[in-house]
Amino acid sequence: MASGRVDLDGNPIKPITICMIGAGGFIGSHLCEKLMSETPHKVLAVDVYSDKIKHLLEPSSLPWADRIHFHRINIKNDSRLEGLIRMADLTINLAAICTPADYNTRPLDTIYSNFIDALPVVKYCSENGKRLIHFSTCEVYGKTIGCFFPKDSPLRQDPAYYVLNEDTSPCIFGPVEKQRWSYACAKQLIERLIYAEGAENGLEFTIVRPFNWIGPRMDFIPGIDGPSEGVPRVLACFSNNLLRREPLKLVDGGQSQRTFVYIKDAIEAVLLMIENPARANGHIFNVGNPNNEVTVRQLAEMMTEVYAKVAGESPIDTPTVDVSSKEFYGEGYDDSDKRIPDMTIINRQLGWNPKTSLWDLLESTLTYQHRTYAEAIKKATSKPVAS
Ligand SMILES: NC(=O)c1ccc[n+]([C@@H]2O[C@H](COP(=O)([O-])OP(=O)(O)OC[C@H]3O[C@@H](n4cnc5c(N)ncnc54)[C@H](O)[C@@H]3O)[C@@H](O)[C@H]2O)c1
Ligand SMILES: O=C(O)[C@H]1O[C@H](OP(=O)(O)OP(=O)(O)OC[C@H]2O[C@@H](n3ccc(=O)[nH]c3=O)[C@H](O)[C@@H]2O)[C@H](O)[C@@H](O)[C@@H]1O
Structure with missing residues (x-):
């Protein structure tokens, strides 16, 4: 299986x-x-939960046990x-509230969670001369420059004002409130700290900025394997609505745009970073699929169509409903308008490109959601309500 593997420069890969x-999470x-x-x-897998990797930990007869x-x-x-970081050649930090x-x-x-708790990880890597791959986010770009132009401005159509590049795009956030x-x-801020550790103390680092990676095992289905009142990310929210035959909720009209990449494509990129340190160290990488852009409304429509196909059920009469962000998320919510990753750096350094279309990744993901949750939802919703 593993013998004879070489890196991008033809050198043998050492174990x-x-x-x-954060090994027990989705990514x-x-x-x-x-x-x-x-x-x-x-892998020294660190997390507070292990449910999502249980199939890799048991039974002890598994070939990789x-x-x-x-x-x-x-x-x-x-x-x-610190002991675990010292025992390892490389630390990958995924832990976060996200x-x-x-x-x-x-x-x-x-x-x-995203700054203070990550500090010791950076410090231990730096002090012990260990390599770090840290998971950041495409949210560091915030809003696009384009969204500040008047609605009818032709500049909004110019990629210079919306494609997000690691080295040149600004980070534009809303007010503190x-x-x-x-x-x-x-x-x-943790990205800046890691970068500074690299510049001042020689930390070998790679920063990953995922752009909406989605697939099986993402988040939870409220009331089944997570809290009934919990609000997961959009894939799980919409899956939950489809499984329960409820309308999908479009926040503020579902006009925001996202590019979705299949988790299995994105993991290929991370493996290239792990096994090609000379090409990955010192870099920040966008990892996304610029070809899979949709508005949230279009995502809802496509998920409704795909789910009907994989579940063999016709969609409900009113498949979507509009809801305000204040009602859905509460006070203080704001949104990124559009997220298209520039792929120049990851292409040049690692030769990576995403492969899976949005339709195909939704088909495999919703097949998984249906197989995993449909029965449990049926049972949960048919239980008599206690008086
Ligand atoms: N999924 C995406 O598309 C996406 C996009 C952008 C950024 N990211 C980043 O990637 C990373 C992983 O994301 P994910 O989607 O797998 O999220 P996830 O919530 O599924 O996984 C995070 C894991 O970290 C663990 N964790 C959190 N705090 C911890 C602590 N104090 N101690 C030990 N374990 C802890 C959680 O239990 C969880 O299993 C995060 O840093 C996130 O910000 C993900
Ligand atoms: O995945 C990413 O790359 C990053 O972006 C996500 O942020 P966001 O894309 O805004 O989160 P989602 O919950 O996936 O929402 C996407 C869009 O759908 C909308 N939405 C969400 C849920 C819902 O039921 N209805 C709905 O319209 C949201 O308002 C938002 O516009 C999260 O912040 C992180 O997981 C991550 O860092």
Whole structure:
């Protein structure tokens, strides 16, 4: 399986040990899967939850059983963290609060999670001469320059004012009272700190800016494997509505635009970063799919059509409903208008390109959602209500 593997420059790839913090989350679970099935690397998997990687940890007869070890650690307050970073060749930090519903309602937790809790990780890597791959976000770009032009300005159509480039685009956030930006601002500051550790102390780092990675195991379905009142990211919100045959809620008319990339494509990019340090160190990488752009309304329409196909059910009569952001997210919400990643740097350094179309990735993801949750939802909704 793993013998004879070479990097992009033709050099043999040596097995390494990776300390992966946040390994039990959506991205972490896919990265662990990839590392176990296609590489010889070892993973020290750190998280407070392990449900999404349970299938990789048990039974002990799995072929990679001796290459993955789970450490149930909250990085906020656990002295074992430094030891694990020292044992590893590379640390990948994925741990974060990263659902928009939290940014304006739990801004302190959001800032602590994305900045304060990441500080020791950066410090231990720097002090111990260990390489770090840190997960930031495309939200650090905030809003596009284009959205400040008048609605009918032709400049809005000029890519110079909306395509987001790592080295040249500014980071444009709303005012402080729009607490939506607490997450983006904390991520931006940790990026700056990592960059400064590189410049002043020689930290070997790579920063990843994911652009709406989606796929199986993303977030939770409220009331099934997460809190009934919880608000996950849009893929899980819309999946939940489709599974329950409810209208999909379009926040402020669903006019915001996003580019969605399939998690399996994006994980290929991360593996290239892991195995090509000379090409990845010192860089910030956009990882997204510029060809998969839709408005949120178009996403809702496409998900409705795809779900009808995979579930064999016709859509409900009113598939979408408009809702204000204040009603949906509460006070202090704001939004990124448009997110198209510039792919020049990742193309040049790692030769990576996304492959999967939005339709195809929704088809495989919604097939998974239907298979995983449809029965549980049926049971939950048919339970008699206690009097
Ligand atoms: N999914 C995306 O498209 C996307 C986009 C932009 C940025 N990101 C970034 O990528 C990273 C991973 O995102 P994800 O989608 O997998 O999110 P996720 O919520 O599924 O995973 C994060 C994991 O970190 C763990 N964690 C959080 N705080 C922790 C702590 N104090 N100690 C130990 N573990 C802790 C959580 O339990 C969770 O399993 C985050 O940093 C996020 O900001 C993701
Ligand atoms: O995934 C990313 O790249 C980054 O962006 C996400 O932010 P956002 O795209 O705004 O979050 P989603 O919950 O996926 O929402 C996308 C859009 O759909 C809208 N939405 C969401 C849920 C819903 O039910 N209806 C609805 O219209 C939101 O208002 C927003 O405009 C999150 O901040 C992070 O996970 C991440 O850093």
